[in-house]
Amino acid sequence: MLQSSSAYLDWNNSLDVLGKAHDAGLFVLIIGPKGTGKTSLVREFASRKGAKLESINFSLRTRESHLIGTKTLNDGTIGFDEGILIKSMKDGSFLYLDELNAAEADVLLRLDEALDDRRQIVLKESTGEMINADQKWFVVATINPLTHVGTKELPPQLLSRFPVRIRLDYPPEETEFEIVKRHVSGSFDDKLKQGINLANTLRQAAAVEELYYSPSLRESIAYAKLLDSGLDAKKSADIVFGNVYAQWGSVEYQKVSDIITSMFGR
Numbered sequence: 003m004l005q006s007s008s009a010y011l012d013w014n015n016s017l018d019v020l021g022k023a024h025d026a027g028l029f030v031l032i033i034g035p036k037g038t039g040k041t042s043l044v045r046e047f048a049s050r051k052g053a054k055l056e057s058i059n060f061s062l063r064t065r066e067s068h069l070i071g072t073k074t075l076n077d078g079t080i081g082f083d084e085g086i087l088i089k090s091m092k093d094g095s096f097l098y099l100d101e102l103n104a105a106e107a108d109v110l111l112r113l114d115e116a117l118d119d120r121r122q123i124v125l126k127e128s129t130g131e132m133i134n135a136d137q138k139w140f141v142v143a144t145i146n147p148l149t150h151v152g153t154k155e156l157p158p159q160l161l162s163r164f165p166v167r168i169r170l171d172y173p174p175e176e177t178e179f180e181i182v183k184r185h186v187s188g189s190f191d192d193k194l195k196q197g198i199n200l201a202n203t204l205r206q207a208a209a210v211e212e213l214y215y216s217p218s219l220r221e222s223i224a225y226a227k228l229l230d231s232g233l234d235a236k237k238s239a240d241i242v243f244g245n246v247y248a249q250w251g252s253v254e255y256q257k258v259s260d261i262i263t264s265m266f267g268r
Contacts, residue, residue: 010046011184013177016168020047020142023166029117029141031102031164037218038170039181040144041100048096053140056090057098060105062152066112070127082128087116091123094136099143103153110160117141117163175202178222185223186230193235197225200243200265204258213257214250217243236266 012018016032020043023030032040048055058068069087073080090097099113116123121135143164146153173181178198179191186194201217208216221242228238239262248255 010042011177011181012043012046013173013181014170016043016170017047017050019166019168024051024140028166029164030143030166030168031161032142032144032168032170033147034144034170035147035172035216035218036150037220038172039219040170041098043170044096044098044142044144047142048098051096053138054093054095055098056086056093056095057100058086059100060102060109062104062106064105064109066109067127069109069113070123070125073128082125087113087123088125088133091116091121091133091135091139094138097139097141099141101146101153102143103145103148103156107157110157114157114160114163117160172202172205172219175199178202178219181219182222182226186226188230190229190235193229194226196235196265197229197239197243198222200239200262201225203261203265204243213247214254215246217246236262236268239266 020030024047032043034040044057045055058064067085069085071083071085071088074083075081084092087097089095102110105113112123116133116135121139123133125131125133141164145156148155172178175195175198178201179195182194182198183191201222204213205216207213225238225242228241229235233241240259244255244258244262247258
């Protein structure tokens with residue numbers, strides 16, 4: 003089993019699952035809300051394997067050319083700049099497909115061509131040659147739940163390309179405390195636990211649609227770093243956890259402000 007480093011806490015044994023999938027030549031899909039450490043997990047795994055990591059974050063603006071490449075014209079000579087998919091296949095690097103279910107259908111269709119059992123793709127945009135993936139090629143994708151804005155249901159055939167699935171949700175409070183502690187140097191455990199309890203209270207409210215937003219692990223870490231800088235707990239909570247709700251109006255903001263005041267005092 004892979005051992006945890008000081009920077010990353012493998013609280014649900016995901017690194018071990020990734021290791022077994024990699025050894026078996028199986029691609030992996032990580033499913034979970036934003037800010038639960040999906041990207042950190044992939045980076046940590048690639049680092050421990052000593053592998054080069056290529057990554058792309060999908061959105062409505064992602065085009066086939068980002069994956070495959072584009073033709074170029076230099077001094078009258080036509081060339082081709084390879085996209086991230088083609089580069090990673092040739093190099094046998096790790097390819098990280100972040101927020102895959104935010105991509106457009108035509109992009110997914112082209113990607114699907116490379117991900118089937120043959121691990122090859124025809125470079126029709128250039129010479130028409132067949133690109134065969136290096137045996138070391140390994141692909142990990144992440145998706146957000148369909149409740150997140152901009153996400154779409156992945157086609158069944160594409161889902162089947164990722165037979166190993168890891169669910170990565172927010173960790174238990176005691177585990178989140180251990181994760182956050184790794185990012186600060188000061189000793190303020192009670193205040194740290196108070197902020198993590200607030201984050202989980204807000205997440206639970208968002209889960210039942212009482213609030214519009216669910217704070218991430220990043221925000222718990224940011225809260226801790228503000229404490230580390232000397233800012234008091236109530237002010238840190240307002241800045242990190244409270245103020246973001248103002249974008250949904252004064253009623254939403256006041257709801258959260260009242261929760262913070264009840265937990266931290268005035």
